[in-house]
Amino acid sequence: MKEWSKEGIVVVGGGLAGSEAAWQIAQKNIPVFLYEMRPFEPTGAHSTGYLAEIVCSNSLGSNLLSNASGLLLQELRIFNSLLVRIADSCALPAGKALAVDRERFSLAVTQHLLKHPLITVIRKELIELPKDSLCVVATGPLTSPRFAQALQSLLQSPFLYFYDALCPLIEASSLDFQHLFVGSRYSDPSSSGDYLNCPLSEEQYRELCHELAHGERVKLREFEKEIFFEGCLPIEIMAQRGPDTLRFGPLRPTGLIDPKTKKRPYAVVQLRQDNVAATLYNMVGFQTNLTFKEQDRIFRIIPALKNAHFIRYGQLHRNTFINSPRVLLPTLQFKANPLLLFAGQLAGCEGYAGNIASGLVAGINAARIFQGKEPVVFPRQTMIGELLWYITHADPEHFQPMKANFGLLCGAMEEPLPKDRTARNLFLSQRSLKKIEAFNQSLLE
Numbered sequence: 001m002k003e004w005s006k007e008g009i010v011v012v013g014g015g016l017a018g019s020e021a022a023w024q025i026a027q028k029n030i031p032v033f034l035y036e037m038r039p040f041e042p043t044g045a046h047s048t049g050y051l052a053e054i055v056c057s058n059s060l061g062s063n064l065l066s067n068a069s070g071l072l073l074q075e076l077r078i079f080n081s082l083l084v085r086i087a088d089s090c091a092l093p094a095g096k097a098l099a100v101d102r103e104r105f106s107l108a109v110t111q112h113l114l115k116h117p118l119i120t121v122i123r124k125e126l127i128e129l130p131k132d133s134l135c136v137v138a139t140g141p142l143t144s145p146r147f148a149q150a151l152q153s154l155l156q157s158p159f160l161y162f163y164d165a166l167c168p169l170i171e172a173s174s175l176d177f178q179h180l181f182v183g184s185r186y187s188d189p190s191s192s193g194d195y196l197n198c199p200l201s202e203e204q205y206r207e208l209c210h211e212l213a214h215g216e217r218v219k220l221r222e223f224e225k226e227i228f229f230e231g232c233l234p235i236e237i238m239a240q241r242g243p244d245t246l247r248f249g250p251l252r253p254t255g256l257i258d259p260k261t262k263k264r265p266y267a268v269v270q271l272r273q274d275n276v277a278a279t280l281y282n283m284v285g286f287q288t289n290l291t292f293k294e295q296d297r298i299f300r301i302i303p304a305l306k307n308a309h310f311i312r313y314g315q316l317h318r319n320t321f322i323n324s325p326r327v328l329l330p331t332l333q334f335k336a337n338p339l340l341l342f343a344g345q346l347a348g349c350e351g352y353a354g355n356i357a358s359g360l361v362a363g364i365n366a367a368r369i370f371q372g373k374e375p376v377v378f379p380r381q382t383m384i385g386e387l388l389w390y391i392t393h394a395d396p397e398h399f400q401p402m403k404a405n406f407g408l409l410c411g412a413m414e415e416p417l418p419k420d421r422t423a424r425n426l427f428l429s430q431r432s433l434k435k436i437e438a439f440n441q442s443l444l445e
């Protein structure tokens with residue numbers, strides 16, 4: 001292996017992955033130089049200079065072990081993830097989900113990293129890869145164009161990309177509470193629940209779907225093909241797929257009873273609390289590429305939103321990621337230069353918790369390389385291990401970012417799985433947690 005600077009490790013990008021990576025490295029008593037271009041260079045989606053800014057939904061996913069994100073979060077806790085610890089400490093009421101006050105979360109991460117004696121935060125856009133440094137690249141889906149160019153020449157292949165979209169945000173005081181009720185799906189009737197639910201009659205639902213499907217959308221540039229990530233489709237694309245797609249998707253009424261009618265509504269738009277003060281709510285599943293004017297018109301079909309004040313409209317953004325199966329090892333090292341590691345959305349991980357996980361692994365491995373140890377591959381049959389295995393072993397011709405899911409854990413079973421879905425997921429979770437605990441112990445020895 002070629003010589004590199006022993007002064008410390010460079011991390012490029014202070015988002016979710018880069019912040020976790022920097023923390024993990026510093027925990028091993030190794031100096032970190034963390035480059036973050038904000039607030040001097042904007043990304044188009046971030047709005048603060050905080051590290052680990054969460055740009056859209058404030059939910060890190062379900063906390064339940066019968067849910068893939070719940071398992072991933074638990075594995076991250078076992079590995080002492082700073083970001084999950086902070087998320088736990090600023091959790092908001094959100095049913096079984098781990099949702100955070102976004103500002104408190106990023107402020108706390110920023111403060112933790114700034115006060116760490118081994119972490120130097122450098123507010124600067126890197127436009128080329130550092131020479132002779134062990135380096136973790138975590139510049140995210142909105143990697144600055146100049147740095148993307150430098151990466152492009154390193155990778156010698158075009159970046160892949162798809163489109164992802166922001167959900168609209170509404171001021172709570174502008175909602176019409178006559179036309180909504182509080183509750184979580186299947187919640188105990190004695191507890192009030194955490195979501196604001198806007199019930200729709202069949203007629204209102206049909207009108208909403210029609211307008212969404214036919215609304216004017218922001219035009220893409222000539223050279224940009226429309227490639228959406230299946231797990232995060234714009235609401236208008238879902239509406240175009242069929243009259244009942246939304247009613248069986250984000251607008252499903254299952255597990256909800258309208259206290260006024262004592263009946264299950266035909267469809268429901270859910271609003272989720274976005275800040276501690278409960279003054280802001282986001283529209284669950286309403287990521288969209290409709291023009292702002294159309295959003296303003298169409299969303300008012302929902303009776304509770306007739307006079308809504310939109311703090312932010314939904315937006316579309318380009319999501320850049322590399323062809324990880326072609327260029328990365330499951331240790332997250334770049335095959336052609338093992339002193340370079342990739343993490344986060346740029347490496348093809350999807351979802352906040354998945355991005356934190358890849359930052360954690362890249363940080364652990366960069367630290368091991370620095371200390372002259374072998375980098376590790378996280379064990380298969382754990383959510384972290386399978387996620388990273390997937391992004392480094394998927395078909396490179398059709399590679400798309402992947403988020404945590406139980407399908408990843410179901411391969412090559414020695415024993416038959418329980419038939420019931422929840423029982424199956426819990427079984428897989430327990431097996432993963434046993435393996436990850438043992439793996440963590442082995443690293444500590």
Ligand SMILES: Cc1cc2nc3c(=O)[nH]c(=O)nc-3n(C[C@H](O)[C@H](O)[C@H](O)COP(=O)(O)OP(=O)(O)OC[C@H]3O[C@@H](n4cnc5c(N)ncnc54)[C@H](O)[C@@H]3O)c2cc1C
Pocket residue numbers: 012013014015016017018035036037038043045046052053054055056057058124125126127138139140141142143144147164165166317343344345346350351352353355
């Ligand atoms: C508009 C939008 C909405 C999204 N909504 C969701 C959602 O609802 N749920 C979800 O799970 N995921 C969502 N995502 C995906 C989300 O980006 C990731 O889950 C997560 O933020 C990715 O973490 P990351 O660390 O890879 O990138 P980021 O968190 O974006 O961090 C990358 C950092 O690198 C910095 N940077 C970029 N280039 C340079 C450079 N050259 N030099 C120095 N610094 C640089 C950026 O300023 C940024 O701070 C969304 C993404 C976008 C863009």
